[in-house]
Amino acid sequence: MAAKSKTQTNQALDRFVRSEMKRTGVPGVAVGILKGKRRYMNGYGVTNVDHPLEVDAKTLFQIGSTTKTFTATAVVRLVEMGKLDLDMPIRRYLKDLKLKDKDVQAKVTLKHLLTHTGGWLGDYFYDGGRGDDALANVVATMSKVKQLTPLGEVWSYNNSGFTIAGRVIERVTGEPFQTAIRELIFEPVGLDRSFFFADEVMPYRTVVGHITTGKKSVVAHPWAVRRSGGPSGGIIADVGDQLKWAAFHMGDGKSSEGKRVLRKSSLALMQKPHAPAGGIADSVGLSWLMREVDGVKLVAHGGTVNGQLSAFLMVPERSFAVTVLTNSNRGGEVHREVVGWCLENYLGISQVPPSRMKLTRDELAAYAGTYRIESSGTTFEVDVRNGGLTVRLPVPPPDALGRKQPEPPPIPLYFFDHDRVTASKGYYKGTQGEFLRGPSGKITWFRFGARIQRRVK
Secondary structure, three states, X not given: OOOOOHHHHHHHHHHHHHHHHHHHOOOEEEEEEEEOOEEEEEEEEEOOOOOOOEOOOOOEEEOHHHHHHHHHHHHHHHHHOOOOOXXXXXXXXXXXXXXXXXXXXXXXXXXXXXXXXXXXXXXXXXXXXXXXXXXXXXXXOHHHOOEOOOOOOOOOOOHHHHHHHHHHHHHHHOOOHHHHHHHHHHHHHOOOOEEOOHHHHXXXXXXXXXXXXXXXXXXXXXXXXXXXXXXXXXXXEOHHHHHHHHHHHOOOOEOOOOOEOOXXXXXXHHOOOOEEOOOOOOEEOOOOEEEEEOOEEEEEEEEEEOOEEEEEEEEHHHOEEEEEEEOOOOHHHHHHHHHHHHHHHHHOOOOOOOOOOOOOHHHHHOOOEEEEOOOOOOEEEEEEEOOEEEEEOOOOOXXXXXXXXXXXXXXXXXXXXXXXXXXXXXXOOOOEEEEEEOOOOOEEEEEEOOEEEEEEO
């Protein structure tokens, strides 16, 4: 069979994206592909089900936590300037930093923050207000946040660590975080379609988020990320700027205009494994999440805000990148399928599900029980069912308009390695988890969705 031309592959991608949108009910999607110096970008669907405009390649989406890679890159740039040190205690820069664990307070470093190994509760979303002091206000309350694991020992996704990193950037630059990122990253890299504030994006075509139940979507409220969420998830961008970001991080540290922004060795340091990250990836670099598929290293991130989800993946050794931006809470399903399709059809990389391990019912029962979500205090159940485990998550709270949220369907899991599981179907298909044991050998935590959840009696 003759190989497909680039045009045929792009057309096949368009058809596949539209089929996934139809299957999931996601209202709008934008996709960007970078292969060598060639780019392909397209938009699909609508920006808003109530006031629809067509999504195109220049439509702006909230990229959520992919913002963390910008925060980390700004830190590394300040390291090169001699203003920061990754291994120096944070209190060298924030003398007023107060954490619940005083030993952690004295020893935590920027590297801990950028690798999600600080050990405290990561989903702490205190509203610091809309002023330039937003991050300072949040960091001033961090002494309330529970320390879950010893410093540097356990990887668990930590948004509040990036809040502190953003405050460090403010302190050493003397600028509000958003201004510092614009001067350190956006302008030198040449990102002219990346923003932080609603008033910046008002002149442009911009999506709103949606909550999709079945195939019906309603607009999600609120739209904006709190200003204090800037370092962990505040950027709004289009697929073109996301591809520029990929080209920069797969390049030699220069902008597209040839201006030196970072040393190539600094980019390599960011993509070097610094800690194991079982579940969402194999390892974590300085913000980047890395795994190996089909013998090829993938470097990725992604993001979730209210009704908007993004995917961002690079294959540096193939000079390839793909980004998928969506405006629905079901966007993760579209990401998974579209990114997998692109890897296979553009690069020939197949993501084969791991082989299933067979465990007896008694062996499975050792993992069953109640686990507590530390950020909310709610619990969920892990049960033995159909030769594997099933996770039953709690119903999310009502949205900002008081509308009830749908009950999450049960998540079927199977074991593929010692203490490691993966979801076999549904929204979480392919999501991996890991049961973590304490010094006594008993299961203490279940890391799923990148966060650790405590086992309770």
